[in-house]
Amino acid sequence: MTSAPTWTIAQVAEEFGVTHRTVRHYEDLGLISPERRGTQRIYHRRDRTRLGLILRGKRLGFPLEEIRTIIDLFDAPRGRRTQLEYVLGQIDERRADLDQRLRDIQDAIAELGEFERRCREDLDKLA
Amino acid sequence: MTSAPTWTIAQVAEEFGVTHRTVRHYEDLGLISPERRGTQRIYHRRDRTRLGLILRGKRLGFPLEEIRTIIDLFDAPRGRRTQLEYVLGQIDERRADLDQRLRDIQDAIAELGEFERRCREDLDKLA
DNA sequence: ATCCTGCTTTACGTTTACGTCAACGTCAAG
DNA sequence: CTTGACGTTGACGTAAACGTAAAGCAGGAT
Known part of the structure; x- marks a missing residue:
């Protein structure tokens, strides 16, 4: 063993x-x-x-304090109904935050791609 | 006017x-x-x-100093070829960073969804 | 026995990103 | 002409997230 x-x-x-x-x-x-x-x-x-x-x-x-509350959530006891409903509420809040960040990231990547396209155009003109 | x-x-x-x-x-x-x-x-x-x-x-x-280098990049003069190639290199570095963050976000959202599913299961059992 | 290596706590230092006075300028309204 | 409302420059304070000694314990190698 x-x-x-x-x-x-x-x-x-x-x-x-x-x-x-x-x-x-x-x-x-x-x-x-x-x-x-x-x-x-x-x-x-x-x-x-x-x-x-x-x-x-x-x-x-994320700040460490917030990270603590999040990962503690995963390990939290989920026995009583009130506790479970609280946890589900917290999940919704976290998801809203993450969704915002996802949009920010996607926007940033899109803008970066557009910027790269313009740079390559400029480079082609120099060729 | x-x-x-x-x-x-x-x-x-x-x-x-x-x-x-x-x-x-x-x-x-x-x-x-x-x-x-x-x-x-x-x-x-x-x-x-x-x-x-x-x-x-x-x-x-992102830290403010890094943000400065990034947005300065957008406004940087892109006249010479060497400058354009430098900018394109920087773009690649930034994109790698953003891609990592995108994966992190997507993973986090997926785990949160999975966690929510388990919570709802527990809640159903209590019904 | 002691020396080395790795782990420990204590505690002060540092960087980032502002908050928070203090003390003063300025300009239109009463 | 003075009173606000808004703006300005220092300068010090603070919270977060560690870095960096300093000094000591503990177990194996020589």
Whole structure:
């Protein structure tokens, strides 16, 4: 029987391309909470999943505090009806935000394409 | 003949939903450079266009310095061939970045949808 | 036994993106 | 002519997201 794999802070930092300081900073803010074996931090798959979500959130420009509320949402207990309805409401809010960003990105890409077309035109005229 | 419309700092700030301090901050960083009539700032359509680009860049999480290099690119002189080729290279870099963000956004939206589906399932079971 | 390597906490430093006074100019209205 | 409303330039404050020593513990190699 192979037990569940674990990682050290150096390993996860290396794997995700961040510093150990960054990883601990996320822990300070409550975004991850690795197991402790004595004083050492032990990272499980769950922590790596969350770290992945954090970094994607960062690439999308979300502040860490907001990222925390989002990924906490995924792990939130969804037993009672009121809780589930609250979560569904939060999902709608998040989706509205993401949809806005999607439009922004698509617009930006479209404008960039149009700009490139004009540049290539100018380049052709010089030929 | 109607002359070109202009705006005061309060008007553009109001219109774009930011403070005058923010607008001046962007000017300090060289992202916009409104005309001066005496000591007063006069904003033209060009400035509003740039302000719109700045704020979209911000929604996408770009740092202001990077936003400056991007929108400066749009206004850069494209006379010489070397300059045009440089600009086209920059466009490719920007597009790679935007494509990554597009994927991130789409993934996030998809995961959110999947999460919502599971929540609705749980809710149905409670009915 | 001690030396090295990796991990730990504590704490101050830095950059970005503004907020927030303070103190003054200016111009039309009362 | 003075009172607002709006504009201006500093200059300092602040929150977020780490960077960067400093100093110490802990377990294996020599």
